[in-house]
Amino acid sequence: MTKALHDVRIVDFTHVQSGPTCTQLLAWLGADVIKIERPGVGDITRSQLRDVPAADSLYFTMLNHNKRSLTLDTKTKEGLHLLEELIRISDVMVENFAPGVLDRMGLTWERVQELNPRIILASIKGFGPGPFEECKVYENIAQCVGGAASTTGFDDAVPTVTGAQIGDSGTGINLALGIVAALYQRKTTGRGQQVMASMQDGVLNLCRVKLRDQQRLQHGPLMEYPQYPHGSFGDTVPRAGNASGGGQPGSILKCKGWESDPNAYIYFVTQAQVWGDICDVIGRPEWRTDPGYATLEARLQNQDGVFAAIEAWTMTKTKFEVMAILNPLDIPCGPVLSMRELAADPALHATEILVEVDHPERGRYLTVGIPVKLSDSPAEITRSPLLGEHNADILRNVLKLDEAAIEKALESGALGRKRSTMAVS
Numbered sequence: 001m002t003k004a005l006h007d008v009r010i011v012d013f014t015h016v017q018s019g020p021t022c023t024q025l026l027a028w029l030g031a032d033v034i035k036i037e038r039p040g041v042g043d044i045t046r047s048q049l050r051d052v053p054a055a056d057s058l059y060f061t062m063l064n065h066n067k068r069s070l071t072l073d074t075k076t077k078e079g080l081h082l083l084e085e086l087i088r089i090s091d092v093m094v095e096n097f098a099p100g101v102l103d104r105m106g107l108t109w110e111r112v113q114e115l116n117p118r119i120i121l122a123s124i125k126g127f128g129p130g131p132f133e134e135c136k137v138y139e140n141i142a143q144c145v146g147g148a149a150s151t152t153g154f155d156d157a158v159p160t161v162t163g164a165q166i167g168d169s170g171t172g173i174n175l176a177l178g179i180v181a182a183l184y185q186r187k188t189t190g191r192g193q194q195v196m197a198s199m200q201d202g203v204l205n206l207c208r209v210k211l212r213d214q215q216r217l218q219h220g221p222l223m224e225y226p227q228y229p230h231g232s233f234g235d236t237v238p239r240a241g242n243a244s245g246g247g248q249p250g251s252i253l254k255c256k257g258w259e260s261d262p263n264a265y266i267y268f269v270t271q272a273q274v275w276g277d278i279c280d281v282i283g284r285p286e287w288r289t290d291p292g293y294a295t296l297e298a299r300l301q302n303q304d305g306v307f308a309a310i311e312a313w314t315m316t317k318t319k320f321e322v323m324a325i326l327n328p329l330d331i332p333c334g335p336v337l338s339m340r341e342l343a344a345d346p347a348l349h350a351t352e353i354l355v356e357v358d359h360p361e362r363g364r365y366l367t368v369g370i371p372v373k374l375s376d377s378p379a380e381i382t383r384s385p386l387l388g389e390h391n392a393d394i395l396r397n398v399l400k401l402d403e404a405a406i407e408k409a410l411e412s413g414a415l416g417r418k419r420s421t422m423a424v425s
């Protein structure tokens with residue numbers, strides 16, 4: 001079966017997490033992704049957070065599946081020449097260098113267009129145009145400047161970042177969407193275009209509901225926040241703890257075993273539609289009609305009391321028992337699952353959102369597969385490339401160099417030390 005992007009060739013000039021997330025997704029959708037890496041070193045993540053000596057780290061392998069690796073020192077004349085030849089015959093180039101890096105290399109947008117007017121040049125930067133546009137940005141910086149940190153955590157504690165990589169992986173996903181749309185538009189215009197995604201924009205987009213609340217504040221307190229009705233609101237959206245953030249109040253509640261298990265908790269939503277069943281389940285059937293509890297408005301005046309009563313019930317059961325009782329009643333809830341529990345979940349393996357991959361240096365490891373499924377373009381997860389693994393293949397079969405040209409490229413040192421660069425074909 002052909003894959004959705006089977007005829008798309010991508011020059012992947014990305015590193016660390018944000019850019020590689022984007023190109024990995026496109027590779028899973030069938031694009032031929034050629035990762036350009038510095039000879040001898042490669043993407044810096046190959047050696048960061050290493051768990052197995054001398055093997056590519058999980059940091060790298062889990063972000064670079066289904067790609068090919070070509071080592072090129074693009075600061076040498078021959079290296080830049082080979083990269084430019086690749087640009088001429090590719091559909092997309094993706095990069096997430098610090099601002100100005102591509103220009104310094106001589107690859108301005110004008111130059112890239114000159115080489116190939118059909119190419120899409122897709123970039124991730126920390127910020128869009130403005131006072132911070134020259135700044136370097138990593139994940140947690142993006143979470144801070146995009147509004148996530150100021151609205152995450154608890155009122156009486158420091159701003160908090162989340163473990164979900166909303167700045168890096170989130171922005172990579174945005175870029176992938178932009179690239180696919182630009183490829184689609186090219187079908188009618190015949191032209192490539194620039195696609196830009198800023199990490200600050202990406203995080204702010206995910207914090208849309210908090211900007212909603214900033215404006216709601218002008219018209220009164222935010223009744224679904226834990227600060228209501230006893231605390232006070234200032235002039236900006238406060239940290240909401242574990243409140244639901246929507247029209248149906250919710251909270252994280254202790255379950256049996258919470259004293260020793262840091263994840264013995266469940267998220268419980270007191271959805272108005274099923275309030276009667278909630279009352280019955282927790283042994284408070286009289287709350288169905290009690291004016292102090294019967295309406296959402298009344299419950300918002302007493303959120304602490306409502307959740308304390310529900311928690312008194314959830315603490316008598318494990319999080320999975322709570323789930324088993326509530327689900328048949330359509331009461332929305334979800335256990336707090338640890339990474340250990342997720343990694344062992346057979347249902348997640350069955351759908352291939354968790355996949356085991358074999359790797360020549362490190363053996364088998366677990367990774368996250370594609371989070372979106374296409375019935376006509378199923379993704380098959382293959383291991384990340386070793387550094388320069390596809391040098392020979394790409395010079396011969398993609399750039400179509402003859403033996404003399406290959407020898408010249410190797411002699412130049414642009415691919416690294418000559419003996420090691422063509423070992424694998």
Ligand code: COA
Pocket residue numbers: 015016017018019036037038039072073074075096097098099100101104105124125126135136137138139168
């Ligand atoms: N051959 C030769 N040189 C290469 C090369 C290659 N194959 N690949 C990269 N380089 C060089 C670049 O030319 C650049 O050199 P220069 O500064 O002399 O021009 C340098 O390596 C890489 O630059 P930079 O992007 O600044 O790397 P960094 O490690 O200092 O910064 C980031 C890392 C992530 C902070 C920065 O790239 C950034 O802000 N990127 C945009 C936002 C982003 O994506 N952040 C999230 C990352 S998960």
